[in-house]
Amino acid sequence: MLGIVRRKVGCEVFSAMKFSLALRKVLPTGSALPMNYSTATKEITVREALNSALDEEMSADPKVFLMGEEVGEYQGAYKISKGLLEKYGPDRVLDTPITEAGFAGIGVGAAYYGLRPVVEFMTFNFSLQAIDHIINSAAKSNYMSAGQISVPIVFRGPNGAAAGVGAQHSQCFAAWYAHVPGLKVLTPYSAEDARGLLKAAIRDPDPVVFLENELLYGESFPVSAEVLDSSFCLPIGKAKIEREGKHVTITAYSKMVGYALQAAEILSKEGISAEVINLRSIRPLDRATINASVRKTNRLVTVEEGFPQHGVGAEIGMSVVEESFEYLDAPVERIAGADVPMPYAANLERMAVPQVDNIVHAAKRACYRSVPLAATA
Amino acid sequence: MRLKIQSFSISNSQAVVSRDESLVLYEDMVLGRVFEDMCAQMYYRGKMFGFVHLYNGQEAVSTGFIKLLEARDSVVSTYCDHVHAVSKGVPPRAVMAELFGKATGCCRGQGGSMHMFSAQHNLLGGFTFIGEGIPVATGAAFSSKYCHEVLKESTPNRLDVTVAFFGDGTCNNGQFFECLNMAQLELWKLPIVFVVENNLWAIGMPHLRATSDPEIWKKGPAFGMPGVHVDGMDVLKVREVAIEAIARARRGEGPTLVECETYRFRGHSLADPDELRKPDEKASYAARDPITALRKYILDKELASAAELKIIEKKVDAVIEDTVEFADSSPLPPWSQLLENIFADPKGFGIGPDGKYRCEDPKFIEGTSLSLESCLPANHLHRCLIPSESSIRPNSIKVRHG
Numbered sequence: 001m002l003g004i005v006r007r008k009v010g011c012e013v014f015s016a017m018k019f020s021l022a023l024r025k026v027l028p029t030g031s032a033l034p035m036n037y038s039t040a041t042k043e044i045t046v047r048e049a050l051n052s053a054l055d056e057e058m059s060a061d062p063k064v065f066l067m068g069e070e071v072g073e074y075q076g077a078y079k080i081s082k083g084l085l086e087k088y089g090p091d092r093v094l095d096t097p098i099t100e101a102g103f104a105g106i107g108v109g110a111a112y113y114g115l116r117p118v119v120e121f122m123t124f125n126f127s128l129q130a131i132d133h134i135i136n137s138a139a140k141s142n143y144m145s146a147g148q149i150s151v152p153i154v155f156r157g158p159n160g161a162a163a164g165v166g167a168q169h170s171q172c173f174a175a176w177y178a179h180v181p182g183l184k185v186l187t188p189y190s191a192e193d194a195r196g197l198l199k200a201a202i203r204d205p206d207p208v209v210f211l212e213n214e215l216l217y218g219e220s221f222p223v224s225a226e227v228l229d230s231s232f233c234l235p236i237g238k239a240k241i242e243r244e245g246k247h248v249t250i251t252a253y254s255k256m257v258g259y260a261l262q263a264a265e266i267l268s269k270e271g272i273s274a275e276v277i278n279l280r281s282i283r284p285l286d287r288a289t290i291n292a293s294v295r296k297t298n299r300l301v302t303v304e305e306g307f308p309q310h311g312v313g314a315e316i317g318m319s320v321v322e323e324s325f326e327y328l329d330a331p332v333e334r335i336a337g338a339d340v341p342m343p344y345a346a347n348l349e350r351m352a353v354p355q356v357d358n359i360v361h362a363a364k365r366a367c368y369r370s371v372p373l374a375a376t377a
Numbered sequence: 378m379r380l381k382i383q384s385f386s387i388s389n390s391q392a393v394v395s396r397d398e399s400l401v402l403y404e405d406m407v408l409g410r411v412f413e414d415m416c417a418q419m420y421y422r423g424k425m426f427g428f429v430h431l432y433n434g435q436e437a438v439s440t441g442f443i444k445l446l447e448a449r450d451s452v453v454s455t456y457c458d459h460v461h462a463v464s465k466g467v468p469p470r471a472v473m474a475e476l477f478g479k480a481t482g483c484c485r486g487q488g489g490s491m492h493m494f495s496a497q498h499n500l501l502g503g504f505t506f507i508g509e510g511i512p513v514a515t516g517a518a519f520s521s522k523y524c525h526e527v528l529k530e531s532t533p534n535r536l537d538v539t540v541a542f543f544g545d546g547t548c549n550n551g552q553f554f555e556c557l558n559m560a561q562l563e564l565w566k567l568p569i570v571f572v573v574e575n576n577l578w579a580i581g582m583p584h585l586r587a588t589s590d591p592e593i594w595k596k597g598p599a600f601g602m603p604g605v606h607v608d609g610m611d612v613l614k615v616r617e618v619a620i621e622a623i624a625r626a627r628r629g630e631g632p633t634l635v636e637c638e639t640y641r642f643r644g645h646s647l648a649d650p651d652e653l654r655k656p657d658e659k660a661s662y663a664a665r666d667p668i669t670a671l672r673k674y675i676l677d678k679e680l681a682s683a684a685e686l687k688i689i690e691k692k693v694d695a696v697i698e699d700t701v702e703f704a705d706s707s708p709l710p711p712w713s714q715l716l717e718n719i720f721a722d723p724k725g726f727g728i729g730p731d732g733k734y735r736c737e738d739p740k741f742i743e744g745t746s747l748s749l750e751s752c753l754p755a756n757h758l759h760r761c762l763i764p765s766e767s768s769i770r771p772n773s774i775k776v777r778h779g
Contacts, residue, residue: 062527091527091564096559097559099558099559101512102515102558102559105513105515105556106513106515106516107516108512109453109512109513109514109518109520110516110517112513112516112517112520113520113524113758114520115519115520115523132506132509136504136506136509137509137513141494142718143487143719144492144494144503145484145494145502146487147717147721148484148496149496149501152721182719204722205720205721205722206721206722237724
């Protein structure tokens with residue numbers, strides 16, 4: 001029988017140090033949080049990053065609660081909320097029935113009153129059942145009420161293609177939600193992104209759509225001690241330059257950042273130095289960083305997993321045309337998923353999602369080099 | 378499971394309300410009626426525009442429930458929300474100005490007829506999508522329970538109650554059933570009253586044609602909560618049911634589904650020619666006008682004289698005249714208002730002690746940790762506030778509109 005720990009919430013003063021010590025004492029065995037802080041860099045998975053971020057934010061603020069299907073007793077459909085039910089009890093880690101519209105709206109109503117719900121969608125494809133609430137009540141309430149009522153809610157879950165899950169489980173919704181004024185849309189890539197952006201999202205007073213990626217959950221990334229600190233946060237609306245370069249800018253988000261980095265490595269062997277931007281935030285989009293980069297490299301390749309029409313790349317391309325047109329030496333290249341519902345067969349699925357080769361070829365087209373050159377000095 | 382209600386018939390010799398209570402009810406219903414009639418006038422004169430849905434005939438439901446609520450209780454409505462707003466205490470001037478789209482409206486002209494919000498009066502909208510308000514109301518009730526159980530911030534048996542108003546058509550919608558289910562969950566038992574204003578018609582679609590089992594109150598027991606049917610044209614009967622339903626919720630016994638049989642005297646909206654409803658149906662409900670019925674009751678039970686009621690009516694007329702003048706003479710919103718209030722905090726993380734946006738600190742952008750205090754939302758309804766001695770969150774934050 002699991003002991004449900006009811007945390008007595010009072011007026012404790014948390015210093016970072018005391019917090020980490022306290023955390024060590026109360027964590028159940030097998031907790032996902034890394035225990036050893038002494039090494040300069042250590043590796044954690046995206047899953048551990050998300051779990052620790054949720055844990056820390058729930059610990060620091062009793063108004064934060066988690067709600068969704070299978071988040072409690074099942075430990076999370078993808079184990080992101082592992083250990084949280086034991087730690088915080090069923091009042092704060094709520095297993096819901098399969099009623100996305102209902103529980104998304106309940107989250108909004110609770111957020112009206114200053115609670116901070118984290119609503120998990122098992123995948124963002126299921127958010128379509130709740131889209132009325134994400135857009136019409138969460139995104140628009142602050143505006144409709146002229147600032148009287150804000151909605152500090154986070155909608156999170158895996159987004160985009162997984163592996164062989166078919167058409168209804170594979171869509172990327174970044175463009176859909178980023179279209180709406182009143183929402184903030186975040187797309188973490190690494191463990192650092194996952195921790196920093198989820199903490200930022202939970203603390204943010206506005207509705208945030210937090211798009212994770214199922215295939216990234218198990219990937220490990222090195223993280224510094226700062227990242228593991230419980231007060232670590234990343235700003236919303238700022239992209240990160242993952243790799244500096246001179247010849248072409250490649251923008252990407254979520255899983256595609258990894259692909260773009262691999263592409264950049266391949267390109268560097270052919271004398272093309274690619275600058276890879278991890279967007280991190282689709283809305284607000286960090287137009288300043290993107291444009292500064294394009295003004296430096298004069299060429300742009302946008303990469304996304306979602307459908308091409310009216311996608312994130314379309315917006316980035318237009319932003320660059322609006323702000324940095326004279327700096328472009330080549331047309332903007334747009335790499336996106338195929339304009340088809342996701343097929344099931346593995347070989348077709350592979351063709352429907354961008355691969356590293358596609359990014360390499362696009363970068364070469366942007367550089368007007370379809371044929372590999374000998375490396376130049 | 379039926380709610381135990383002692384039913385008082387109107388022929389009972391003793392009045393079921395005091396004189397003062399009856400006059401409060403009368404004035405509130407008259408205010409609602411005259412307000413809506415004025416809306417119609419103003420619409421046809423072009424002062425009001427867009428979609429306007431009027432509440433004429435249904436006043437007993439709004440008054441019957443809302444006049445029993447305390448200031449801290451919440452009301453969630455639909456697009457037919459003017460009278461709910463006024464009953465809840467939003468100044469009629471603010472509602473009328475909102476309808477005229479003026480800067481002095483309760484939402485500064487941002488919301489309009491269908492999106493009335495007032496944080497001060499715990500009026501949570503104003504939603505156009507059928508069924509949309511129900512989960513929001515359920516969430517508000519959830520927050521009341523959460524504050525009590527988790528944050529230990531309210532006294533036992535004194536939960537803040539939420540009343541959700543919606544129509545007969547909504548009772549066929551998925552979100553209605555989802556929330557009936559969740560409000561009654563073992564661990565939840567939320568302090569909410571689901572009030573169905575069954576006026577028998579959507580726009581031109583009658584309830585009987587749209588619904589396989591038209592008795593809506595029965596859907597309550599199907600989810601384990603009491604379901605009550607009441608004559609929604611009689612404010613005293615509505616009030617009796619409301620007293621018990623609200624008390625149940627406040628004590629923590631959970632939700633109640635109340636079906637009020639009522640009728641709208643006007644079309645669905647001011648654009649609706651209302652050709653499908655039969656004249657004799659309309660006439661039969663007009664004869665049951667809730668204001669006329671209460672008036673008769675007050676005079677029969679000698680709670681007040683006709684002259685006193687006349688004074689109330691004149692007072693209401695004056696109030697409404699004033700609201701129109703106020704709304705008319707109020708300014709339109711400034712252009713700058715277009716881009717305001719998209720976010721509570723556009724830059725995120727608010728403003729640090731040095732007076733600058735925290736997220737523009739170079740250390741922040743690099744992701745190196747600061748001992749960040751996070752911010753409470755700049756604007757939210759005040760139910761659960763952590764006491765200010767807590768070091769984690771400051772209680773107020775100045776936010777610039779981005």
